[in-house]
Amino acid sequence: MDSTRSQNNGKGAMTRSRRIANIALLTSLALIFSYVEAILPFNIGIPGVKLGIANIVIVIALYRIDAKSALSINLIRIFISGFLFSGVFGILYSLAGGLLSLGVMAALKKTDLFSVIGISVAGGVMHNLGQLLTATLIIENLAMFVYFPVLLFSGIICGIIVGIVCYKVMQHLDHV
Amino acid sequence: MFKILRKADIILIVLLIVCGLAGSAFLVMTQADMGSAAKVTVDGKEYGTYPLSEDRTVDLGTGNIVSVKDGSVYMESATCTGQDCVHEGKISKPGRTIVCLPHKVLIEIEGGGDGFDTISK
Numbered sequence: 001m002d003s004t005r006s007q008n009n010g011k012g013a014m015t016r017s018r019r020i021a022n023i024a025l026l027t028s029l030a031l032i033f034s035y036v037e038a039i040l041p042f043n044i045g046i047p048g049v050k051l052g053i054a055n056i057v058i059v060i061a062l063y064r065i066d067a068k069s070a071l072s073i074n075l076i077r078i079f080i081s082g083f084l085f086s087g088v089f090g091i092l093y094s095l096a097g098g099l100l101s102l103g104v105m106a107a108l109k110k111t112d113l114f115s116v117i118g119i120s121v122a123g124g125v126m127h128n129l130g131q132l133l134t135a136t137l138i139i140e141n142l143a144m145f146v147y148f149p150v151l152l153f154s155g156i157i158c159g160i161i162v163g164i165v166c167y168k169v170m171q172h173l174d175h176v
Numbered sequence: 177m178f179k180i181l182r183k184a185d186i187i188l189i190v191l192l193i194v195c196g197l198a199g200s201a202f203l204v205m206t207q208a209d210m211g212s213a214a215k216v217t218v219d220g221k222e223y224g225t226y227p228l229s230e231d232r233t234v235d236l237g238t239g240n241i242v243s244v245k246d247g248s249v250y251m252e253s254a255t256c257t258g259q260d261c262v263h264e265g266k267i268s269k270p271g272r273t274i275v276c277l278p279h280k281v282l283i284e285i286e287g288g289g290d291g292f293d294t295i296s297k
Binding site for chain 1: 179180181182184185188189192193195196197199200203
């Protein structure tokens with residue numbers, strides 16, 4: 001049902017300029033979310049645990065446009081927010097997490113078995129897993145994996161929250 | 177409108193939770209043997225550090241005999257009246273101690289989870 005909708009979204013094929021405008025708009029939205037998250041005092045003392053509200057935009061782009069656009073948005077967001085807030089290593093971590101998470105989300109969406117909550121839970125967990133793998137590679141110490149259960153559970157919980165938000169947002173996007 | 181939660185979602189989430197629980201259980205179990213060595217202190221001075229991986233028996237010369245066996249350490253015998261240290265039994269987890277007050281002997285398990293504690297404030 002939702003796939004037919006997104007095809008009809010631009011009254012037939014989405015024009016190139018409309019696509020670019022949409023990606024630009026969503027990228028800036030994702031950037032704002034990254035910024036809000038960077039200044040949000042949501043920090044429970046474990047590095048890597050965060051809400052991932054920028055993922056809302058990515059998931060919606062994945063549903064409403066396509067995987068390619070979601071990838072563009074994610075890459076641009078990661079580089080710009082990396083240069084603005086976190087530095088080169090931050091980009092490296094985000095890149096690993098973002099690419100793995102988007103890859104899995106796109107693959108799971110293709111199966112057409114999952115709702116947006118399942119997709120975003122998988123995305124959240126994979127994002128954390130990607131970052132953990134990068135950290136393990138950089139530090140060259142498997143002991144990093146003691147964080148794994150913590151990051152897994154935080155990924156599940158944040159993924160559910162993000163999924164519910166996406167669901168609600170897309171419900172209203174339907175009326176636009 | 178598509179459904180908010182489907183069967184596959186629940187399976188996925190349950191699967192991930194099981195993964196997380198298994199991971200935590202694995203960590204808790206490995207952390208139990210994470211103690212790497214027993215540090216023996218006599219009268220405030222370090223007497224010696226013995227890796228838990230090697231079985232051995234050490235006579236401290238104070239009347240206390242310390243044994244390391246199968247990854248844990250225990251006070252085999254003591255000449256004091258209380259015998260509290262002997263009754264303490266085997267210890268293997270980091271931070272655990274056996275104390276023999278009359279002879280001022282302290283056995284501490286070292287190493288392991290330092291700095292990698294999963295519990296956070």
